[in-house]
Amino acid sequence: MFGMVRPCRHRLGEGLTAQWMAHLCGLCLALRSDHGQFARVVTNYDGLLISVLTEAQADRSGQWRRTAGPCPLRGMRTASVARGEGARLAAAVSLVLASAKVRDHVADGDGLLARRPVSRAARRVAANWDRAGERTGSAVGFDTAVLVEAVDRQTGLEALAGPGTPVLAVTEPAETATAAAFAHTAVLAGRPGNAVPLAEAGRLFGRLAHLLDAVEDRQADAASGAWNPLTATGTPLSEARRLADDAVHGIRLALREVEFTDGRLAHRLLVHELPASVDRAFGTASCAHGRPESYGPQPGGPYAPPGAPYGPGAPLPPEPPRRDRRGLLAGCAVWLGLACTCRFCCGEFEGPWSRRRREGLCNGDCTGCGDCFNCCGCCGEDGCCDGCGCDCGC
Secondary structure: OOOOOOOOHHHHHHHHHHHHHHHHHHHHHHHHHHHOHHHHHHOOOOOHHHHHHHHHHOOOOOOOEEEEEEEHHHOOEEEEEEOOHHHHHHHHHHHHHHHHHHHHHHHHOOHHHHOHHHHHHHHHHHHHHHHHHHHHHHHOOOOOHHHHHHHHHHHHHHHHOOOOOOHHHHHHHHHHHHHHHHHHHHHHOOOHHHHHHHHHHHHHHHHHHHHHHHHHHHHHHHHHOOOOHHHHHOOOHHHHHHHHHHHHHHHHHHHOOOOOOOOHHHHHHHHHHHHHHHHHHOOOOOOOOOHHHOOOEOOOOOEOOOOOOOOOOOOOOOOOOHHHOOOHHHHHHHHHHHHHOOHHHHOEEEOOOOOOEEEOOOOOOOOHHHHOOOOOOOOOOOOOOOOOOOOOOO
16 A cells, blocks of 8 residues: 555544545455456555545536445445546556556565566566556546656656756656546546646646655665665755645645535645645654544553543453454454555554454554644534634635
8 A cells, every 4th residue: 555645534534534435445446346356456545536536526416436345454344435437547547656666666676576586577567557557547538658658758767867957857757647647537527627727736746746755765765775866866855845845835726726516525635635745754744633532542551432531540441242343263354454455554443353443553643623624624523623724715
């Protein structure tokens, strides 16, 4: 699971979290339906934005949801998931992006990919994903050649880049590819007038994704000797941060020109979550949501329900009735699903056997009520809307 837009559900609220999960599961199931079980490994947080944008612009008279069967990642429960051309376009884009990521790791000789038999197998997988993405893209009227050409052009630009080369010359292929994908959501939704501002938002999103990836990988790339755009071009972190902040602001301005049917989730992710992604990449993120408001590990060890006292000696919540717990084999299956998809680290989840609510080790990057919406439609149930800082023009 990869991607820079990893929203904290404490900021999203219950309603938008359900919508976000519907798009995430819809992307995963679209990959499985069209390309088999193994293709589900390319499910990523950024790819689902394509599905979100398509649905946000579309006429809601169509059938945009379906009920999916039980899944280990949902605690073996059914769920309402996104369906339709938006999810399929997201699948096509995700396949091509994953292919590019695999080829990039092969070129850098990362880990096991430095071994020739493994790298050959990885190249075959990447080529299969390219072809699969092309088939699915064609089915929804999107030519993935623009994505593949951008990936191929990236290698040449990196070979030519050196000290003094503008880092934006290196991010151009990612910008071009993402702009095309964002713009096509307007075509699928029947809103051709949105194509231009969405292309601009996509261009800046691609720039931001490339920059943040470079920032996060800078130290590891230096240790392994891998190529990094910031190091190769001599771009200081201060300049990378300025470019990232400018991209976030540009996306916000571009989205003002987009006509949405219901843009709450898209606005939440692209206007309010992207700054959090930038802070996280540059190490300036903080978590301010109160632990008592969520299930999760409290100071002193215990897990407390909402509103419960916490700290050393705090009472533990009552154990779930034994009939609600999972058996050994069912719990093992759920545990395996959680482990293979990073849910232990990156989100809330049910305990595999106890079914208690747990919080992932890395799921602490939210900033609390000061980051919630007002007129943007994402104010939490507690009505905390002060200090939002959203200049979306409401």
